[in-house]
Amino acid sequence: MRTRAISVWSALGGLMLLLLLVLAPTAGARATGVSDAAAALKQGPVYVDPGAAGQLSKADADALAQKIKNADKPLLVAVLPANAQFPPENLFQNLRTQTGITGLYAIRLGDGFDARADRSVxxxxxxxxxxxxxxxxxxxxxxxxxxxxxxxxxxxxxxxPASWGSAGTDSGVPVAGLVALGAVVVAGGAGAYTVVRRNRLRKEAEERAALDRLRVVVDEDITAFGEELERLDFHPAERGADDAMRGDYERALDSYDRAKSLMGAVTRPHEVREVTQALEDGRYSLAVLAARRESRPLPERRPPCFFDPRxxxxxxxxxxxxAGGAPRQVPVCAADAARLDDGLDPVARTVDTDTGRRxxxxAGPAYGPWAGGYFGGGMLPGLLVGTMLGSMLATPAYASEYGGGDFQGGDFSGADFSSGDFGSSDFGGGGDFGGGGGFDGGGGF
Structure with a gap:
């Protein structure tokens, strides 16, 4: 504990020195160009170029930056003018190269908007x-x-990224954040350390409680899949079995074993995603096996039934x-589709809550990672919008406490990234990015 305290004071002292060094040469400077945007994003999550100051006020930029930092996520936002200093071609790739941070990059260029991300995030x-x-x-x-x-x-x-530290929104120079940091150092670094430690202990306790709830649900899922395998009337050596069928069966068994192994090693809620992803893979393998055995067309790879992934x-x-929400399209199994068509309620997966089975x-935010493994690819927020869990998923607090942190997001990788992930850019006016093949179809870096 003594070593930790010394290191904290050393870091605060170093940052105070940085404050003094940065303020003198850069106060009043006018930052423009990709290199200046990249330098600013190394210090904070939001950069508003002086030429685009009318697009986003300082108050709005500060609030947006604080939201991202509260969530502790590698999301970088740049608001830039549509001029010769920011040519659309290769803008994302150039900004990613010069920033060097693995993350999700969102750019508002003039009236247009688009985003790119490293695949790891x-x-x-x-x-x-x-x-x-x-x-x-x-x-x-x-x-x-x-x-x-x-x-x-x-x-x-x-x-x-660690380079953001406690700095505030960057609108060219991290002056505001550094001044605030200096005030904290002078006013009471020890008090700040106590608050941080108390918050960390609270977060750890909440994660343990969430994981206890998740274990019950995931163990039920693993058991249910194991029972499906036991009921399966298939033997690799049976008459009519071919290599493709045996491969499907083996993948299903491997998914079952992987789910059990992963769950046995889980220590934090976000790690449950990999477990339910393994179960989803296994059930798809069984669906393909059934189609082969019945000489039916192989099924399309689709998400599991929304109402109960089992x-x-x-x-x-x-x-x-x-209840109280807007209509939306959800993926359903044949049985639940028939029930809905007949005006009946689907057979929903219920979990324990403080008010009984729901x-x-x-239910609460603890079940977000469980659902995220089943409904990946960014579709979960759309499925759950307007529900209790969906409302919690959309908050920075959820992302911070349940969103996960064992990926490379925020690492400084410099230019060591796949340029194909970032692609070329074709910023159209009026918010229409991606027309005519821009951004390689829009989306990934």
Missing amino acids: MSRDAVDNLVTSVRQPGADAATELNNFVDQALPTLRGSA HGPAADDRTWTP PYWE
């Missing part, structure tokens, strides 16, 4: 879906960026409206 499809959902003709920068950040944070993997891969989509979408 978010898939191409997820980014594309998020951009499409927030892009609205004529939308102002504050609305568009806040909508994007709110939807991206819950599913974004990784942690914020029902297996979805057979169709149906319109469903949660459908998982009406």
Whole structure:
């Protein structure tokens, strides 16, 4: 503990020195160009170029930056003018190269908007879906960026880069954040350390409680899949079995073993995603095996039934409206599709809550990682919007406490990244990015 305290004071002292060094040479400087934007994003999550100051006010930029930092996620936002200093071609790639931070990059260029991400923090499809959902003709920068950040944070993997420290929003120079940090150092670094430690202990206790609830649900899922395997009337050596069938069966068994092994090693809630992803893989393998044995066309790879993933891969989509929410299309199994068509309630997966058994979408945030493994690719927020769990998923607090942190997001990788992930850019006006093949289809880096 003594060593930790000394290191904290040393870090604060170093940052105070940095404050003195930065303030003198840069106060009043006017930062422009990709290199200046990259330098600013190394210090904070939001950069507003002076040429685009009318797009996003300082107050809105500060609030947006604080939201991202509270979530501890590698999301970088740049608001730039559409001029010769920021040519659209290769803008994302150049900014990513000069920033060097693994993360999700969102750029508002003039009236246009688009985003790119390293695959380790978010898939191409997820980014594309998020951009499409927030892009609205004529939308102002504050609305568009806040909508994007709110939807991206819950599913974004990784942690914020260490270089952000406690700095505030960067609008060219991290002066405001450094001044605030200096005030903290002078006023009471020891008190700040005590608060941080208390918050960390609280977070650890909440994670343990969430994991205890998750274990019950995931163990039920693993057991149910094991029972499916036991009931399966298939033997690799049976008459008519071929190598493709044996491969499906082996993959299903491997998924079962992997789920058990992963669950045995889970120590934090976000790690449960990999367990339910393994179970989803296994159930799809069984669906393919069944189709081969019955000489049917192989099923399309679809997400599991929304109402209960134990029902297996979805057979169709149906319109469903949660209590007090808006209608949306959800993937459903054949049995639940028939029930909905007959005006009946689907067979929903219920979990324990403080008020008794409830459908998982009406439960607490602990079940977010469980659902995230089943419904990946950025589709979960859209399925759950307007529900209790969906509302919690959209908060920075959820992303911070349950969103995960064992990926490379926030690491400084410099230019060591796949340039194909970032692609070329074609920023259209009025928020229409991606027309005519821009951004390689829009989405992933």
